[in-house]
Every structure is written in C-alpha cells, then in structure tokens.
Amino acid sequence: MGSDSNQAQARINALLDENSFVELQSLVTSRSTDFNLDAKKEPSDGVIIGHGLVDGTLVFVFSQNADVLGGTIGEMHAKKILSVYDMALKVGAPVIGFIDCGGVRLQESFDALEALGSVIERAADVKGVIPQLMCVAGNCGGGLSVLPSLADFTFMVDGASLYINSPDTIKGNDTDTSSAKFQFNEAGTVDVCGSLAEVVSSMRQVISMIPNDIVEASDDLNRAAEGLEGKLTDAAAVATELADNRQFIELKAGFAKEMVTGLMKLDGVTIGVVGNREVDGEAYLSAIGCEKAADFVDLCDMYEIPVLSITNVTAFKACQCQEKRLPRALAQMTQRFVDASVPKLNLITKQAYGTPYVLMNSKALGADLVYAFDSTSVGAMEASKAAKILADNGTDAASIEKSYAELQDSALTAAAHGHIDRIVSMADARKYIIAGFEMFF
Structure with a gap:
C-alpha cells in the first residue's frame, strides 16, 4: 500500500x-x-x-x-x-x-x-x-x-x-x-x-466499549424487542435488537460465520456476545467456530466484560477434518466458559439439542442464568430422531414422536427440571436480560 x-x-x-x-x-x-x-x-x-x-x-x-x-x-x-x-x-x-x-x-x-x-x-x-x-x-x-x-x-x-x-x-x-x-x-x-x-x-x-465503564443509557430500559421471531437463526440479529440503540458490533464476522462474537451495551454496560448462526439451514458447532468463541470469552474475562450467549444449536459439524480438530476446540471453548469469572447469561432462542447445547454455556457449565422463549425446543435430541431410536418393532413411531415432543423436547420441561431459570417472551427479552446482569452488579 x-x-x-x-x-x-x-x-x-x-x-x-x-x-x-x-x-x-x-x-x-x-x-x-x-x-x-x-x-x-x-x-x-x-x-x-x-x-x-x-x-x-x-x-x-x-x-x-x-x-x-x-x-x-x-x-x-x-x-x-x-x-x-x-x-x-x-x-x-x-x-x-x-x-x-x-x-x-x-x-x-x-x-x-x-x-x-x-x-x-x-x-x-x-x-x-x-x-x-x-x-x-x-x-x-x-x-x-x-x-x-x-x-x-x-x-x-x-x-x-x-x-x-x-x-x-x-x-x-x-x-x-x-x-x-x-x-x-x-x-x-x-x-x-x-x-x-x-x-x-x-x-x-x-473503544467506546472498553474499558468497561458504565455509562448512562440513552435507550429505554423497558423497550420491547421487536421482530425477534424472524431473527432467531442469527445471534447477531438477535443481539442487534437487544442492544442499546440497536448498536452491536460483530467481530471477525467473515470468519467461522456459524459462530457470532461481538460487543454491545445493555443499559449502558458493555456486554460480550457469543452465539450461533445457522449456515445453509444448519445450526452446528465447528472447530474454528469454537476456537473463535473461546478466544472471545477469554478476552471478555480478561477485561471483566459479562458474557451473553445466544444459543441455537443442534449438532456438531461432520467431516474428517472436524474429527481431527473439533474435540480439542470443544475442550478449549468449554474451559473458557467454565473458567470465566464474569457474569454469564444464556438465552436459548430456537433449538438446543444434545451435547452441543450443553457446551454453549449451559447451566451445567456454570451459566449464572438461563432464559428461553416458550417456543424453544430443548432436549437430548429432536423428537423425530428420538422416535426412530425408541420405537420397537410394531410400535407407532408417530405416537412416540408426539409424546417425546411433549415430554422431553420443550423449554417448559427443561424449566420444570431446573435447567432453565425463566421462560421469557420475545418482547420482554431485553428487559429481563438487563435485569439478570444488573443483579450481579
């Protein structure tokens, strides 16, 4: 140049x-x-x-x-x-x-x-x-x-x-x-x-986000989040709607697009966002995505920036390269979430299945608060897949799928078992997330 x-x-x-x-x-x-x-x-x-x-x-x-x-x-x-x-x-x-x-x-x-x-x-x-x-x-x-x-x-x-x-x-x-x-x-x-x-x-x-000085927010604390129904596949879109004045800066947006990292203010407080983005209709964890998330959580922990994870994940990316790299990358991301001493809140937006969900800052990994929408699906496996495994010869797979969806594939069930702290409406998501973080201050 x-x-x-x-x-x-x-x-x-x-x-x-x-x-x-x-x-x-x-x-x-x-x-x-x-x-x-x-x-x-x-x-x-x-x-x-x-x-x-x-x-x-x-x-x-x-x-x-x-x-x-x-x-x-x-x-x-x-x-x-x-x-x-x-x-x-x-x-x-x-x-x-x-x-x-x-x-x-x-x-x-x-x-x-x-x-x-x-x-x-x-x-x-x-x-x-x-x-x-x-x-x-x-x-x-x-x-x-x-x-x-x-x-x-x-x-x-x-x-x-x-x-x-x-x-x-x-x-x-x-x-x-x-x-x-x-x-x-x-x-x-x-x-x-x-x-x-x-x-x-x-x-x-x-620079306006760091050092993490609390500033007076110019946005309404109780502002309703609008249009989240159409944004659940992209954590960056969700974060933008939740952020003060809808200002979210995504970092490394061109790399590992299935994992979103970035910064925003919530009621004047800087918050780090780690979340999932569906790529070609799939919500998965990849090796480079997990490494990207791990580095960002580490950064937030170093500068005492609270972390909001926005979870929508159903699987691990499957290919030979992932089999080589993904276990170490998952371990790296898990370690950062577990070690981080800053407040950690998890918002489950659309789907949260299996071990990928557990590793995305779940209650089991030490999330301080977990919120979900009442339409969210949470469980070990999608009901249709679980029914194929659970159905014996002569058993009606459709009936099992219906029962599994009602009993084991629901945010309400997860909340009843203590894995989710609160079911929130999409409109109230911003208000409750701010309240959750403020509790730790």
Missing part, C-alpha cells in the same frame, strides 16, 4: 477527536551510523507517537511512517513504541497502533532484531492489562505479524498486506494470502476490514 508523507499522521487524525492529538518525541532519530544511516536521519525515526482522545476517552497511539526509512524498526523506533506502552500502562489507557512497516532495519541488524523482540514482548506482557488495538494500514510481514495477532482487536485497511511469508514465496500458491480479504475470511486474524474510514469508525466504536 503506497504512502504519502502525511499518511501516518492522517491515520491518527482520522481516528482521534479533532485537535486532541499531542505528539511526543518528534525529534528522536536513529543513533546508528552504519551504512551511512547518519546521512539519512530524519526526525521521528519512522514512527509518530503521542496521546489523544476518542469520544473523550484517553488513548495512546503510534503510527509507522513508511516514507521515513521505510517505516522499518530500529533501536530508537522501538523505544518510541515502548514508551507508548509505558505511558498507557501507568494510566490504564488503550494502546492503538497503525502498522505500515518495511520490517527490521537491516542497517541495524541484531539491534533491530532485538528491538522488534522488545516490542513483541511488551505487547504480550500487557495483554489483558490494557486494551490493545492494532490496525494494519500498510505492510506488515514476517515476525512483525505477531503484533496484530497479539492485539485484543485487529483491524486491516483494504490494500494493506499481512503475512508471515510473502505470497509469492509460497510454493504452488495462487492466492493473495496477505490480503485483507484472506485474513478476514480465511485466516480469522482480522476483526474488521474495509476502507480507512470504515476501519476507523469501527475502532472508535470498539
């Missing part, structure tokens, strides 16, 4: 509140004189740093400038980025990075490698302590690609490049594996991609 001399600054200006940016260490230059570097010294050493505001929230920012020494990382370049982390850590503010880098500075060799390592170490060290948002705005290759992967939220501008190995060095490769499209849809590395304006808008929305 090409850069002009003002692009690094323009990215900062696009993100921050107008006239709020204060640049720091603008006169820092490289200390190295090898390979005539001293003749090329320019202020900033290829990275602009400072602090500013996003809707009044203090943030610390660095933005690499590819027009100064290619935006490459050297000793002083890295020290500037480390100072951003140091300042942010002292006040508990988010760190935001715009990455546009030509890699390690070859003229500084081992010093540059150590410099890159020090930045990666710092990002890993503060993970879960202060929020990190990274935007791949230009080139990000090799070991530097670890930095956006360590971030809590990763964004990518169309036309930028994110890769370990350059696509043209991969034998037999015919795909641009460095593109935003690939990283968003196939790799699952990126939460949001698009134009700079679209990405910056999403970054501002995420």
